[in-house]
Amino acid sequence: MKKFASFYLFSSFILSGFSYAQNTASGTVYNDLNNNQVRDKNEPGLANICVSNGREVTTTDKAGKWTLPVNGDTGFFVIKPAGYQVPVSAEQLPRHYYLHKPKGSPTTQTEGVAPTGPLPRSIDFPLRPQAEDKQFSVLLFGDPQARGLTEVNYVMHDVVEECIGTSAKFGITLGDIVADDPNLFGEINAGVAQIGIPWYNTFGNHDFNRGATDDQFSDETFERFYGPSTYAFEYGQVAFIVLKNIYFTPDGKYKSQFTDTQIDFVRNYLKHVPENKLVVLVMHAPLVRSGNRNELFQLLEKRPHTFSVSGHTHTMAHVFADSKWGWNGPKPHHHFINATVCGSWWVGLKDETGIPHATMNDGAPNGYSILTFNGNQYKIQFKAARRPADYQMNIYLPEEQSPANWDTTQVVVNVFAGSARSTVEMQVPGQTGWIPLSLKPSGDPAVAAMAQLGPFLDATVDGTKLEKVFGWKMDEPETSHHIWRGSMPKNIPKGTHRLSIRTTDQFGQTYSASRIFRVR
Structure with a gap:
């Protein structure tokens, strides 16, 4: 080496x-x-x-x-x-x-x-x-987080293989490339390289050098493979600033913050970035969780075009930072917490190909995002691993009930990449109009049901824990910030019906889905 x-x-x-x-x-x-x-x-x-x-x-x-x-x-x-x-x-x-x-x-x-x-x-x-169009796309991988070659293979088969042939100009991994074993960087790199586009990397808390006694030396193996963990590059009308915001303390723990050196770097670099360019901050832990984020905010909040992205939480969310977060710009700063490639740490029952379902703790499937730029504007599209591009939501509704029970039945919709700026509507039998649903952050019903398998997986058969057979035990469910709810109307006639859902996100992208149910 x-x-x-x-x-x-x-x-x-x-x-x-x-x-x-x-x-x-x-x-x-x-x-x-x-x-x-x-x-x-x-x-x-x-x-x-x-x-x-x-x-x-x-x-x-x-x-x-x-x-x-x-x-x-x-x-x-x-x-x-x-x-x-x-x-x-x-x-x-x-x-x-x-x-x-x-x-x-x-x-x-x-x-x-x-x-x-x-x-x-x-x-x-x-x-x-090289020629660079003002319109281009970037692949965003959050937390592949592979524990050993088995999970390196999950990354390849679940996500990488379907990205081969992409029109994206480059990709970015948002940290936690591996799970506490930087020796696997080489294996991950060799596989992701098969996509065939340049690939940038971000330092995550699971990419650290075990045994390092100083934060300065926590990213030495990362540097050997990828270079400095804080750097910048430009493409089209966009300036990307990649920051290591995982700071290790002498007791071996970490917190999310930026160093004075990094703040100085951003300040000094922005002097060379025209106001009409979009500045994109890239990091592992969410910006809104970083202790000294206000120092960064002060450097950015007067600029008209800013955006930031992270991973780390194994959930997906859009945060529109305003004064309560310390941002005092004329309009909120959009921070996107990306989905993770590993979902919930490669946890869950395996499918027919041997890959765990890896559903994230907010009910969104594991996957990645496609970030598309047009000049200094951008849009985000979530892509679930090995699923159709239009798979963007799950609808929860009983499959069958008597007429009397529908009056108190709630429609629950998890729009995976939805935000407070999304609209979600439903159309029910006998109606031509669309009924708006309300954003109600809460737990995802399917994740709650899967979590009940936890005690079952502690059981043993012939001395072997069932979690070794059916997959690792999931973490506790987390609040999903992209759950919408609404009430079913009264007097639905007996028979088989279709519930239609449509959603439009902040970028004008519209998706739809349906669920069949019966009134008996």
Whole structure:
């Protein structure tokens, strides 16, 4: 593995000699005309390109040169500008960085970065022009969270295989790539690479180096595979800022917050981002749960176009942050908590293909999202794993009842990616109009029923716990923030009928579903 790390460090950039002045680093961003990731004599430098050391952000001069402060553990990265591409590895991982760790990573249970030696005299970043339309899509994977190769295979068969051939321009994993075993990064990367598009990654609390005694060293294996855990890049009219907002405390626990260095990085980078661009913050834990989010809010709230996305909770939700969350902009900030690839940690009965149902604790199926941009505007579409694209809700209604019981029967609808800005309506027998349903956050009925299997799975047969046969036991159900309710009308005639549901989300996307029931 050390051979891999050293090969990468010295193959992606020109490292011309070594510098003995260790207080600054410098290099060139250049147009890699022949795509060999080595700066040849005829390849010009590129001006006005942002380069960072994770705190300061500078721009290249007319010759493509840059200079930044350095310390004994610094990750330098070029911020990919719109209209350019950075090299990617065989695993489709962007190679936009250089790690300066003269002594390498501290020893932990998983291998970090090998010693990089003295600071190179020149750290040169290659870029190549590429066409970028203002309209493009991105795949968002939340929490694949694989425990061992069995669950790596679940990720591949449940989600990755159906994404092959996507029109998305790149993908982003929102942290918890693995479940406490960074040694599996390589296996996950090799599988996700089969989708065939560049893939960016975010640090999650389950991606940490076990045994690290300082937050600074909690992401050493992550850095070996993916580079700095805080970075930025641009595509079209969108500036993406990826932030590690998992902070490990000396007692081995973690909390969600940003460091002063990260806040400085965002502040310094935004000075170079025009007001007409959409700024998208990407992180693992929800922004609204981060302790010092107000410092970030203050940097963003005067900008007209902002959005943020996270994973972590194993539920799906839209939060429209206003003053009660510390956001004081003219309109609420939209934060989207994405669905998880692993659902509820790959828990549940297995289907005919051997994959657990993995329903999330809010009743939404496991899956991913497709984030589509048009200039500085965006929309989100949820995609349930291995299900049709229009599978967007579950309807709960008794299949059969006598006429007298329908008067007090509630229609319950879980619109998986619904929000407070969605409308949900129903149409019942004998009516041509649509009746609005009310948003009533509550538990999902199916999840509540599945949770009752918990004690059953504690039982044993011939000394083997049934959970080993039928799947891991689910966590307790959680409140779903996308449940709608309404009352059935009176006097439904006897017979077989169809209940129709339609929903329109904040982006104007409309979905429908039906449920058949009988009045006996």
